[in-house]
Amino acid sequence: MQTRPMIDLHCHILPGMDDGSPDVETSLAMLRRQAEQGIGAVCVTPHYYADQNSISTFCERRATALEKLRAALPDGNLPEMIPAAEVAFFSGISERGGLERLCIRDTKTLMLEMPFTEWNDFQIEEVSALVLDRGLHVVLVHPERFCGSKNNVWRLKELAELPVAFQVNAGTLIRWRTRKLGLKLLQETQYPLLGSDCHNLTTRPPNLAEGRGVVARKLGEAFLMKMDQSAAGLIGPAAEKVVP
Numbered sequence: 289m290q291t292r293p294m295i296d297l298h299c300h301i302l303p304g305m306d307d308g309s310p311d312v313e314t315s316l317a318m319l320r321r322q323a324e325q326g327i328g329a330v331c332v333t334p335h336y337y338a339d340q341n342s343i344s345t346f347c348e349r350r351a352t353a354l355e356k357l358r359a360a361l362p363d364g365n366l367p368e369m370i371p372a373a374e375v376a377f378f379s380g381i382s383e384r385g386g387l388e389r390l391c392i393r394d395t396k397t398l399m400l401e402m403p404f405t406e407w408n409d410f411q412i413e414e415v416s417a418l419v420l421d422r423g424l425h426v427v428l429v430h431p432e433r434f435c436g437s438k439n440n441v442w443r444l445k446e447l448a449e450l451p452v453a454f455q456v457n458a459g460t461l462i463r464w465r466t467r468k469l470g471l472k473l474l475q476e477t478q479y480p481l482l483g484s485d486c487h488n489l490t491t492r493p494p495n496l497a498e499g500r501g502v503v504a505r506k507l508g509e510a511f512l513m514k515m516d517q518s519a520a521g522l523i524g525p526a527a528e529k530v531v532p
């Protein structure tokens with residue numbers, strides 16, 4: 289029986305906000321599926337692209353979508369929704385004001401999507417500055433998707449030392465072809481995290497419970513507990529204590 293709080297850190301569940309849920313009905317169905325899996329809270333993480341929206345415009349759009357969805361919520365136990373963002377890396381990010389508004393609600397936890405290219409020194413320095421100069425708790429989302437090059441694999445090892453949290457997608461663990469890589473990355477970081485990165489009900493559905501099952505079987509219940517503790521700290525007031 290699940291007794292620890294289950295958190296899905298990465299969901300594209302807000303209606304009409306990005307390439308995730310297109311409408312309120314789909315969002316509600318996704319939330320119901322998460323509730324069936326025993327998930328108590330979800331971070332809503334629409335994509336943030338600096339060249340498309342200002343931070344203010346993005347936050348206004350996110351608040352409107354969240355309000356629309358909350359207004360349609362039926363009575364009953366659906367997961368709590370916590371505003372956040374999946375922030376695409378951009379040049380100059382470490383000096384951009386107002387990044388805290390993109391962090392998971394009331395924390396300094398920034399979900400960061402690195403570029404789908406070969407990473408260079410400059411980009412790694414920017415991530416370092418976010419952590420060491422800005423004092424943000426950086427969560428690299430789906431690091432497994434950047435491991436196509438040896439250079440990035442090596443740089444991920446560097447980033448893990450900072451420290452930076454790695455959030456692996458549940459689907460990576462579920463698919464046997466990518467499972468080994470996902471498990472390796474979870475063991476490489478001091479702050480292993482899991483998210484569904486769900487976008488819809490079909491091709492990228494809410495699948496956190498299945499991914500957690502793989503962690504429990506392959507890495508053990510104690511490891512899963514460590515992941516839950518990391519996640520709880522990163523979304524709550526205790527975040528300061530979890531990631532130095």
Ligand SMILES: [Fe+2]
Binds near residue numbers: 298485
């Ligand atoms: Fe995502």
